[in-house]
Amino acid sequence: MYADDQTRQTQLSALRRQAGSADRRILLTGATVVTMDPATGVLDKGDVLIEGDVIAAVGPDLRAGGDHAGTVVLDASGCVITPGFVDTHRHAWEAQLRRIMPDVDDLAGYVTSTLLGIAPVYRPSDMYTGTRLAALTALDSGITTMLDFSHNSRTAEHSDAAVRALLDTGIRGVHAAMAPHFGDWDKQWPADLTRLHDTYRSDLLTFRLACLATDEIAGPALAYGPELARTARELGIGVSVDAVFGTASSRAVLDWERAGLLGPEVTLIHATGLTDGAWQAIGRTGTTIALAPTSDAQIGLESAIPAVDEALAVGVRPGLSIDVEVALASDMFTQMRALHAIQRMRAVNAVYGSDREPSRIGVHDVLDFATLQGARTNGLADVTGSLTPGKQADLLVIRAEDVNNMPLNDAVGTVVLGSDPRNIDTVFVAGQVRKWNGRLLDVDLAALREEVTASRDHILAAAA
Numbered sequence: 001m002y003a004d005d006q007t008r009q010t011q012l013s014a015l016r017r018q019a020g021s022a023d024r025r026i027l028l029t030g031a032t033v034v035t036m037d038p039a040t041g042v043l044d045k046g047d048v049l050i051e052g053d054v055i056a057a058v059g060p061d062l063r064a065g066g067d068h069a070g071t072v073v074l075d076a077s078g079c080v081i082t083p084g085f086v087d088t089h090r091h092a093w094e095a096q097l098r099r100i101m102p103d104v105d106d107l108a109g110y111v112t113s114t115l116l117g118i119a120p121v122y123r124p125s126d127m128y129t130g131t132r133l134a135a136l137t138a139l140d141s142g143i144t145t146m147l148d149f150s151h152n153s154r155t156a157e158h159s160d161a162a163v164r165a166l167l168d169t170g171i172r173g174v175h176a177a178m179a180p181h182f183g184d185w186d187k188q189w190p191a192d193l194t195r196l197h198d199t200y201r202s203d204l205l206t207f208r209l210a211c212l213a214t215d216e217i218a219g220p221a222l223a224y225g226p227e228l229a230r231t232a233r234e235l236g237i238g239v240s241v242d243a244v245f246g247t248a249s250s251r252a253v254l255d256w257e258r259a260g261l262l263g264p265e266v267t268l269i270h271a272t273g274l275t276d277g278a279w280q281a282i283g284r285t286g287t288t289i290a291l292a293p294t295s296d297a298q299i300g301l302e303s304a305i306p307a308v309d310e311a312l313a314v315g316v317r318p319g320l321s322i323d324v325e326v327a328l329a330s331d332m333f334t335q336m337r338a339l340h341a342i343q344r345m346r347a348v349n350a351v352y353g354s355d356r357e358p359s360r361i362g363v364h365d366v367l368d369f370a371t372l373q374g375a376r377t378n379g380l381a382d383v384t385g386s387l388t389p390g391k392q393a394d395l396l397v398i399r400a401e402d403v404n405n406m407p408l409n410d411a412v413g414t415v416v417l418g419s420d421p422r423n424i425d426t427v428f429v430a431g432q433v434r435k436w437n438g439r440l441l442d443v444d445l446a447a448l449r450e451e452v453t454a455s456r457d458h459i460l461a462a463a464a
Helices: 004-017 094-098 109-121 124-140 156-169 192-200 225-237 246-258 276-285 293-300 308-313 330-351 361-369 373-379 411-420 443-462
Strands: 026-034 042-051 052-058 072-075 081-083 083-090 142-152 172-177 205-212 238-245 268-273 286-292 395-401 424-429 431-438
Touching: 004 072, 004 431, 042 268, 052 109, 081 411, 083 238, 083 268, 094 109, 094 124, 094 142, 094 156, 094 276, 094 330, 094 443, 124 142, 124 156, 124 308, 124 361, 124 424, 124 443, 142 156, 142 205, 142 330, 142 424, 156 205, 156 225, 156 246, 172 192, 192 205, 192 225, 205 225, 225 238, 238 246, 246 268, 246 276, 268 293, 268 443, 276 308, 276 424, 286 308, 286 373, 293 424, 308 330, 330 361, 330 411
Parallel strands: 026 072, 026 081, 083 142, 142 172, 172 205, 205 238, 238 268, 268 286
Antiparallel strands: 026 042, 042 052, 081 395, 395 424, 424 431
């Protein structure tokens, strides 16, 4: 994707003319293809064929067979193609407040300032602005699927605004709806989930029920249990449970297992400081885990150590998430690197001074967590997460010959340890181009900046 600007503009025009056509064919050629499909692995020089919104084929020299008349052919030599990243948990509505508390001391500090002090003044328009900003930033940094844990749904209008923001960006969105922790609200949740699901569900937008692990933070109405599990099952949607940490959550996990409330359709978020018994229950039931590496470590959630070793020990490969942008980075590269470094540090430290070998994860593991396992955690493993024929065409083209990546020696290492959002040349979601030649498409940045700043200023003034 190192063609001159005129060629790139001609290619984009060709893609635009065919947008939305089920017969459209796009062939990316000559790239190093990191499929994250265990059966295919990494192709040192391969092609990816997109037909309509799906991946039709992955392999070497696909142009050699078949009729490719009318196909838009994109030379991706010098690049790495990967599946799009999958964010399993982000409170997107907070995006106008990015890094407002970069050195937050603990969970109580975040809860008191953001959820108790600021969240109650949000208007539906602020929900839209924050969620849209988070989704656009996700796309810019290669996250093609984002679970928005939307826990400020004070009215149906607040929920509608958050959902519309996901739809308007073209991201593959998962709206996980929860009531606010504090302040006035219409008590429409969880019943309103039925309306949201029936009104907005589409190929690009799915729904989950969001809740908390225990009643310690916001009372029993938001805590996962039989009633909320029944609501999710009646709608046929999954459940994402936040604030899973410590002894109280460990007891809750065992209670949920006894009640039959765990399973692959349930995601436990954070999972720090859990007991061995709770982890055994998670492993027995195939419950999924969403880690938030920088959140756990920086905010100091319970043990402050991302629970990757505990998850792997019981056979669970976790997904990764961003969590709260008020204090944390917005991109998946940061999450992968943080987890990679923390786990390897922990593994070596555990055997320091002995003759035992450390049990370390590698770059392929964290990329797997950020793609295929994230999709599985979000209930979308059959849809996205790997470059597998038949799955949706959610993929990234990453420039491997940029100054910070050249020369390309190990493709997975380059993606995980070398790359950042500036190296993402192209982003496709369901075969539609969302980022091209290093720039987001269809976004008026000046207007967005004005909208975001005005929303932030209103929120802070109203909460003062």
